[in-house]
Amino acid sequence: MRRRPPSSCSRAMRAATGSARRACRRPSSSPSPFTETSPITCTSASRWPSRRRRCGESSACSRPRNDRAHGVARPLCSRTTGADMRAAPIGWGVIGATSQVAQKAVLPAIVASPGARLVAVASTRAADVCGAGFGAARAYRAYAALLDDPEVEAVYVPLPNSLHREWVERAASAGKHVLCEKPLAPTPADAEAMAAACAAAGVTLLEAYMTPFHPRAMAIETLVASGRLGGLRFARAAFTGVLDRPDDHRWRPEMGGGALLDVGIYCIAPLLAAAGRTPARVEAAATLAKSGVDASFSGWLDFGDGFTATIECSFDAPERQSLEIVGTEAALLVDRAHTPGPEDAAITLRHRDGRLVKIIAGAANPYRAMIEHFQSVVRGEAAPRRSCAASITLLTVLERLRAAAGLSS
Structure with a gap:
């Protein structure tokens, strides 16, 4: 049987409000959470401090009015109590389980999460092998067979971008909650359709973008x-690397490939969060591979009020993962900014007077935190940290950048 969230909407709202109020607490003995090399202790990766609302998101204490249009299941009436829901792990299935991100990050995170149970994996090749090391009870060679498994309640979809819509919609029709690998879809229109399908089925849809959970x-x-940075003036985000496998689906336009669509989310998301709005103007340029996808992409975004930003994405340049946000009072610099490991905790601040301050944030596995947050949303215990509306807003910005570079959707 598929679990449904607790029967009381107000109970879920109170839980979400409490999560927001308890976010990012520091030890009472520390005078400031932002002193040199002082740790920032967060009670949970799914709890957040009071802050300016990010573009496309609702506040933590209330669902958006159009939440059903954006793939967030409302708490539904059920005889299952909240205590029962917390006692029984959610049954997971993974469609496309041989993918690199599934094997190296998400499958281990599911296995490590106490509220999760890996029921089944599906892959058109070596399904039995890819699930054996993680204790999956069943392995399927057909994705549809996994969706027919009654013990699978939630599915993770790390398929190529062009297949996201089909399998998210089919999962929704089967009554499964869905965590879909980033980007949520190749286009905003596809993402809107996916969100609508999940809303109509009463299941949760969220994008598997783990960085915000670090x-x-x-x-x-x-x-x-x-x-603390003052008025924002400039930002620069870069995610580049060498994709040297010519048969990789990310080189294929019909599979939703290209550098911007694959890694652009990592660059754009923190800029939207910092600005709190979408850019008023964008400009862009791309270098195309022989296949026709963008091998390298650069963009310029004008957010108004004197704040501009640049992004750099590439499949054919040395690896860089950097984020820099410059304000009138201080500049923030981060290395390994976009796919941080648990040990990547340092933030450097360069102040207006030249002082350098290093801030050490807490350590956590962002993939496990993402899985546990998703389960809290499914159970009705928390509002989404990052809603489908935010994912669609970001895809709209990516589409504008592609158009500015002369690329078709």
Whole structure:
């Protein structure tokens, strides 16, 4: 049987409000959460400080009025109590389980999460092998067979971008909650359709974008929202690397490939969070691979009020993962900004007077935190940290950048 959230909407709202109020607490003995090398202690990766609302998101204490249009299941009436829901792990299935991100990050996170149970994996190749090391009870060679499994309540979809819509909609029709790998879809229109299908089925849909669940990402948002950087002036985000496998689906336009669509979310999301709005103007340029996808992409975004930003994404340049946000009072610099490991905790602040301050955020596995947050949303215990509306807003910005570079959708 598929679990449904607790029967009381107000109970879920109170839980979400409490999560927001308890977010990012520091030890009472520390005079400031932002002193040199002082740790920032967060009670949970799914709890967040009071801050300026991010573009496309609702506040933590209330669902958006159009939440059903954006793939967030409302708490539904059920005879299952909240205590029963917390006692029984959610049954997971993974469609496309041989993908690199599933094997290296998400499957281990599901296995490590106490509220999760890996029921089944599906892959058109080596399904039995890819699930064996993680204790999956069943392995399927057909994705549809996994969706027919009654013990699977939630599915993770790490398929190529062009297949996201089909399998998210089919999962929704089967009554499964869905965590879909980023980007949520190749286009905003596809994402809207996916969200509508999940809303109609009464299941949760969220994008598998793990970076916001890392304590350092929380600390960055808190710093920006606190005004410590002053008025924002410039930002620069880069995610480049060498994709040297010519048969990789990310080189294929019909599979939704290209550098911007694959890694652009990592660059754009923190800029939207910092600005609190979408850009008024964008400009862009791309270098195309022989296949026709963008091998390298650069963009310029004007957010108004004197704040501009640049992004750099590439499949054919040395690896860089950097984020820099410059304000009138201080500049924030982060290395390994976009796919941080648990140990990537440092933030450097360069103040107007030349002082350098290093901030050390807490350590956590962002993939496990993402899985546990998703389960809390499914159970009705929390509002989404990052809603489908925010994912669609970001895809709209990506589409504008592609158009500015002369690329078709």
